[in-house]
Amino acid sequence: MLMFYDRPILYCKLFTLPFFSCGLRLELHSLQYMYVMAFAVEEINCNSILLPGVKLGYHIFDSCTLALQHALLLAVGDTRSCNLTASNISVSFPQISYLASCPCLSDRSKFPNFFRTIPSDIYQARAMARLAIRFHWTWIGAVIVNNDYGQLAIQVYVFVVTLYQYLAISKVASGVLGVAIRSSKIPGFENYLRNLNTHSYSYSSSSVKKSSLPPCSGTESLEGVQNLFTDTSQLRVSYNVYLAVYAAAHALHSLLSCPNRDSPPRNNISTCSSPKSIKSIEHLNKVNFTTPQGEMFYFQGADIPAKYDLVNWQNTPEGTLKLVLIGRVDGFDLLLNESAIQWSTGSNQVPVSVCSESCPPGTRVATRKGEPVCCFDCIPCAEGEISNTTGSPHCERCPSEFWSDAERTACIPRQVDFLSFNETLGITLATAAVSGATVTTAVFVVFLYYRQTPVVRANNSELSFLLLVSLKLCFLCSLVFIGRPSVWACRFQQAAFGISFVLCVSCLLVKTIVVLAVFRSARPGAEALMKWFGPGLQRGSVCFFTCIQVIICAIWLSLSPPMPHHDLGFQGSKVTLKCAMASVVGFSLVLGYIGLLACTCLFLAFLARKLPDNFNEAKLITFSMLIFCAVWVAFVPAYVSSPGKYVVAVEIFAILASSYGLLLCIFAPKCFIILLRPEKNTKKHLMRHVFSLLS
Incomplete structure (x- = not known):
């Protein structure tokens, strides 16, 4: 018996779905499901091959007391009915459901006797998720039934239900995409419905008595009637009912095929004809047939292969909504005609539906605390880090020899940087060095040209020439610091710097000692002092210090x-490519020795600054040494704290500043007298007046 109660029960004798609710409201959908069952039964009964000699029948009851009573009879075991059944009312015996889609029913350990002609909801949820992935959506709304079915569907969809505000369906339906139970044509069914009349089926008297509908004349026709009952354009649940009837019929056909034909009969009754022998579900498990529509049908456990229609709710010119088929889902294959979709915006352009736009390359995803994982901020990668993919969760640091480009999307080799002659700073320092060397050369030429004049001779011309040569070397050695560092350039620049400055300071130290020696030799009994500290010893002292x-x-x-x-x-x-000091001690000794000679020279020059010499050079040396010491004292912290190539620039600046200080403080006053005040460049003037600079 085949019985339908809200969701179907299939037996050998047929009970049908309710088409009246308990409030006597006609359920057109359920009524159509009942007639699909009746149509399938009549179609099978007319088939001389499927069940030869066997006819299927059915009884139709209302949806309240009678249908429930018969269902309970079957559940407790009615010996008058066979045990091949299909429903979601009970799962204690073999059943085929056309609408029970709960994923839980696929569990064979709990429901070993359950079958269905509708796919599990888990496949529908997967299809929805694949649609969201297809359109790159991360922020969507889902319309669900507020029961276990709907809640479970959302859980399968991997969304936590919090993401809802229930709006009127008319406000949100337009443009909605849906995964619907697949539809199929049932040839001849529409004509079957149109030809129905009140004489086609007689209903139970209890239903008629309870109905307030007027009696029928028998001449009514459904031709031209348009409602949910007569609409066969999209047979979805009805087609599942159709398949359920055929699955039951084929299982019965298998049972009646006498697989134990060679077994001896029991009590003169063949096992093939005994209704009590119809107990096994093996025949349902093995059901495999081709439907009248040419579709292969078989069970995979409790389920059938997942097939769905992809539909789109679209506005019609009349202002109503219609479902338009835009694709299909067949197992894991999703076939979609995107051009046929009408979005809520009214265009064919896929709408953007994300809480946050995907983070572009060069940024990383930073989730927002307390918000869904699809809501995030895009944080630019830090310097030296990159991300070269969209939606990267983190940035990767570049290797040590590489750096991130401006877009933070690729690591590029770092640009080698050093103080070169092609940049402004290098050109400026090189110009200052060459200018200093040029000025020093000019002073040397002036002193050489006026070497017989009293001003030149009175200031120890030999040491003055040697001092000018050493100053020129100091200016020129700064050029060695500019340019790409090499092994030999790194060695030569520090040696040239250290030796040039020691030679320069040594000349000044000896000059200061000479001034003191001259003053001491003027005292009675000290004539031999100057003779002892003559030109030879002066040259030897400079050489020794150097x-x-x-x-x-x-x-x-x-x-x-x-x-x-x-x-x-x-x-x-x-x-930055620079010369690194492998030994700080060595560099400190070089600077320390220059500092020692400079401090000694400053001390002696300070002592001799007021000596009553006609041309007291000690004052100039004192002032020049003050500048020299100030520059190099400031050099040390500046050198330590300067980054990259600016370390080299600081050292060059210190060399040039101290060299210019010595050149200007010592030789500028003398050149002024030689070139601009020649009347003071006489022996008589020097002997008559105590020298006063620029007086």
Whole structure:
């Protein structure tokens, strides 16, 4: 018996779906499901091959007391009915459902006797998720039934139900995409419905008595009637009912095919004809047939292969909504005609539906606290880090020799940076160095030209020439610091700097000692002092002081010389190529020795600053040494704190500043007298007046 109660029960004798609710309201959909069952039964009964000699029948009851009573009879076991059934009322015996889609019913350990002609909801949820992925949506609304079916569908969809405000369906339906139970044509069914009349079926008297409908004349026709009952354009649930009837019929056909034909009969009754032998579900498990529509049908466990229609609710010119087929889902295959979709915006352009736009390359995803994972901010990658994919969860740091480009999407080799002759700073420092060397050369020429004049001769012309040569070397050695560092350039620049400045300061120190010696020799009994500290000893002293620096530099450069080094520190996208001090001790000894000679010279010059000499050079030396010491004292912290190539620029600046200080303080007053005040450049003037600078 085949019985339908809200969702179907299929037996060998047929009970049908309710078409009246308990309030006597006619349920057109349910009524159509009943007639699909009746149509399928008549179609099978007319088939001489499927169930030869067997006819299927059915009884129709209302949806209240009688249908429930018969269902309970079957559940407790009515010996008058066969045990091949299909429903969602009970799962204690074999059943086929056409509308029970709960994923839980696929569990064979709990529901071993359950079958259905509708796919599990889990496949529908997966299809919806695939649609969202197809359109790159992360922020969507889902319309669900507020019961276990709807809640479970959302859970399968991997969304937590919080994402709802229930709006009127008319406000949100237009443009909605849906995954619908697949539809199919049932040939001949529409004509079957149109030809129905009150004489086609007789209903139970109890239903008629309870109905307030007027009696029928028997001449009524459904031709031209348009309602849910007569609408066969999209047979969805009705087609599942159709399949359920055919599945039951084919299972019965298998049962009646006598697989135990060779077994001896029991009590003279063949096992093939005994109704009590129809107990196994093996025949339902093995159902495999081709429907009249040419579709292959079989069960996969409790389920059938998942097939759905993809539909779109579209506005019609009349202002109503209609469902338009836009694609199909067949298992894991999603076939979609995007051009047929009408979105709520009225265009064919896929709407953007994301809480946050995907983070572009060069940024990373930063989730917002307390919000869904699809809501996030895009944080630009830091310097030296990149992300080259869309929606990257983190940024990757570039290798040490590389740096991120401006867009933070690729690591590029760092640009080698050093103080070169092609940049403004390098050109400025080189110009200052060349200018200083040029001025020094000019002063040398002036002194050479006027070497017989009293001003030149009175200031120890030999040491003055040697001092000018050493100053020129100081200016020129700064050029060695500019340009791409190499092994030999790193060694030579520090040696040239150290030796040039020691030679320069040594000349000033000896000049200061000479001034003091001249003053002491003027005293009675000290004539031999000046003779003892003559030109030879002066040259020897300068050579001795310079040789000490040469030895320090030789030991330093032989044991632990400066080497070219790539500094990855402060410059970010640039790697600074500079000469790194492998031994700080060696560099400190070079500077310390220069400082020792300078401080000694300053001290002696300070003592001799007021000596009553006609041309007292000690004052000039004192002032020049003050400038020299101030420059190099300031140099140390500036050198330590400067980044990259600016370390080299600081050292060059210190060299040039101290060299210019010595050149101007010592030789500018003398050149002024030689060139602009020649009347003061006489022996008589020098002997008559105590020298006063620029007086």
